[in-house]
Amino acid sequence: xxxxxxxxxxxxxxxxxxxxxxxxxxxxxxxxxxxxxxxxxxxxxxxxxxxxxxxxxxxxxxxxxxxxxxxxxxxxxxxxxxxxxxxxxxxxxxxxxxxxxxxxxxxxxxxxxxxxxxxxxxxxxxxxxxxxxxxxxxxxxxxxxxxxxxxxxxxxxxxxxxxxxxxxxxxxxxxxxxxxxxxxxxxxxxxxxxxxxxxx
Numbered sequence: 001x002x003x004x005x006x007x008x009x010x011x012x013x014x015x016x017x018x019x020x021x022x023x024x025x026x027x028x029x030x031x032x033x034x035x036x037x038x039x040x041x042x043x044x045x046x047x048x049x050x051x052x053x054x055x056x057x058x059x060x061x062x063x064x065x066x067x068x069x070x071x072x073x074x075x076x077x078x079x080x081x082x083x084x085x086x087x088x089x090x091x092x093x094x095x096x097x098x099x100x101x102x103x104x105x106x107x108x109x110x111x112x113x114x115x116x117x118x119x120x121x122x123x124x125x126x127x128x129x130x131x132x133x134x135x136x137x138x139x140x141x142x143x144x145x146x147x148x149x150x151x152x153x154x155x156x157x158x159x160x161x162x163x164x165x166x167x168x169x170x171x172x173x174x175x176x177x178x179x180x181x182x183x184x185x186x187x188x189x190x191x192x193x194x195x196x197x198x199x200x
Contacts, residue, residue, distance in 0.1 A: 060105040079136040109147035137167040
């Protein structure tokens with residue numbers, strides 16, 4: 001029914017996370033309505049995306065140079081290390097404006113069902129980094145999912161085996177700002193109560 005080139009674009013867009021067939025069709029027809037220059041610029045950005053990127057040699061986030069912008073920033077506190085699952089987690093934490101340390105990207109979380117064990121993640125690189133660098137605190141900032149919790153627990157156990165003095169913390173979990181108690185699930189409420197602190 002549609003020209004092959006349009007259907008092919010819709011099929012490719014629908015492969016993106018969070019984009020279903022209807023959204024993919026809307027995006028395709030939106031692109032059809034744009035000037036050639038805008039479409040060419042988008043296409044060029046997609047084609048060059050992987051050409052100009054590599055993994056940071058220190059934290060394994062995405063970078064254009066050997067070190068990412070955070071690792072090469074002398075103003076960051078190198079003694080405080082947040083361990084995250086993916087580079088996108090860094091973006092979320094940076095938007096908060098509440099962290100001025102550095103990161104370590106694991107490349108996922110332990111998930112036996114998906115065939116992902118500790119060996120498939122950058123846990124050994126993290127352990128080597130802890131041994132080599134002067135790390136005062138490790139913040140386990142993995143997702144509050146079953147896999148994220150298992151990963152955090154495994155890392156904590158591996159660090160405990162080391163002969164280093166390092167503080168290990170876990171990001172707090174609880175209710176979002178603007179959320180209502182009546183709509184929160186039991187696990188979130190329990191964690192909110194467990195993570196309570198003095199009200200100043």
